[in-house]
Amino acid sequence: MTTLHTDTAQSKPRQRIPLISVVAVVFVAIWLVTAGFPFLWTAWGSFKVEADFFSRIDWTFALSGENTTRQTGGPFTLGGYQGAWIDQAFWKATLNTAIVTVFVTTLSLILGTLGGYALARSGRRYAFWLLMVALVFRAMPHITLVSGYLMPFFEWNIWGTLPTTIIVLVAINQPFTLWMLHSFFLSIPKDLDESAMVDGCTRLQAFRLVIVPVMWPGIITTGLFSFLLAYNDFAVGAMLLSQENQTMIPKITSFMGSIEQEGNIMFAVSAVVSATVPLFLLVMFFQRQIVGGLTAGAVKG
């Protein structure tokens, strides 16, 4: 088969392109459906009632919305959203998530740029070992770190609050930001800092006025990853936050974990959709910077 194809391709090179494109298009289509379907299905289902979306009788109820029509008078309902956002105060979790992500991203970037820059420009051997230690910490499961923190936090009476969680998330995230920004800084030639310093800058001015502006793609990419870590965090938030301070992801879990109650599971579904939409928008908005940033770090200039 293969030989035959190669022969045809060689004698008539024109035919080769359509065949490969067809295979590629089919493959991409399958992949797209596999990857995208669960999200679309969840988004669709979030406007139904539990009896439809989790129907044990007929799965097509989720499409037709029979029970939804019977219970609410229309094929779509905002019941899940209303329950989650208003009755269960999901807006508070959203607000908490916003606070946590903003602070985690900002702090991670401040510490990461300064530290990454210092490590990239230091010629000392310990710079290498610091990065290695950072890697070890990064490799550990988050939960091992959190369980270690738990006791002292109780004793100092700082358990359950947002600042505590922010500090822990920044600490967990720092090895990654250090590594990432370190490699970005390495890709910026040392001549740039040096010419800034000869031109009259202090080290810090050279960093602020010359290096950081060149580094924007790298900072945005790293910031985005930090943001995602904080946004998607479950382990830390679930362990360290009290009920009223919970962020979105632990909150969603608590919807599902609570005792079977009609409609409650739909709160979780609509909360999941609510939590996913900002991510889509964010990635679409920053896609150019992300790709630019990733390749800028990968190829040493």
Add this chain to the structure above:
Amino acid sequence: MAEIHLKNVSRRWHNFTAVDDLTLQIPDREFLVLLGPSGCGKSTTMRMIAGLEDVSSGEIWMGGKLMNHLEPKDRDVSMVFQSYGLYPNMTVYENIRFPLKIRGIPASEHKQRVMKAAEMVELTPFLDRRPAALSGGQRQRVALARAIVREPNCFLMDEPLSNLDAKLRVSTRAQIANLHHALKTTTIYVTHDQVEAMTLADRVVVMKGGIAQQVGKPMEIYDRPANTFVASFIGSPAMNLIDGDIADGTFSNPYLTVSGLPHAARGPVTLGFRAEDVSVVSEGGNLSAPVYSVENLGDSTMFAIKGAHDDLISLKADKTARMAIGETVHAHVPAAACHVFDRESGLRIDGFDNQAVA
């Protein structure tokens, strides 16, 4: 405007010495070239003057002030880097203006000074562009303009031409020579290209292994190299160096005999002479050997013969000279064009007449 004085300056890392006990007096307005192969310590020397590298021992004085512990920004030098070191996020205008801005020079002066600097390096049409939209030569001119815009004590140039192609190198070299003539600022210039050194320098420092081998005017170094290293580094092609023995003013080895040398030395020496001082003759002469290679350079023809250690000895002949490889070439090496070096140490041995001058 300032004179620069290096006193016994050294730079060491652990057990490696990059610059070893270098002492240099650079008068105001001089164009000094540090010349040497890579790793000879020339760039390190410049970076110590700029303050980008710590001084392990010794002192650097500039305009009567000790510089050792000053930050680069407080030394009032400007530097041109091999890789240009331009700020990619700024336009050409902003790049040139950056030193003025950061040093708090009144904003009212900026425009006029930037324009003047840009004019000197013929960059006026490109002021709105970013470095990425410039050619290599234009980028290097931006770096030059940024260096001259604030009229510092001293210019430092670290191999500014080595990233340019051959043609641009010649024109930018001329531009640098012209700038120095116009501004008369003390300039220290690092290069591994002896042509740049010869054409630009008031004085040249030839370095090797962190040690200054010879300091002098280009022609002095060309005419009287202090040792075999300098002899083999300066000139294109490099000076021919031939091992042999000297006795009673006569140098001899299997294919070359030079008599009438004004040297009292006896024993094993290295004889040096330049390809262009040789005259290729059809008969006789004091050198004869089989031709190893023939190179037509257009204005002349180079014959190479093989020395004792497989090194090539080049002889410059008229452009009409024709010879086949393997034929025996005869040449006359005049005694007056010969340099004699100690074979062991490589140091120059002066003849009677030279000693009198020295």
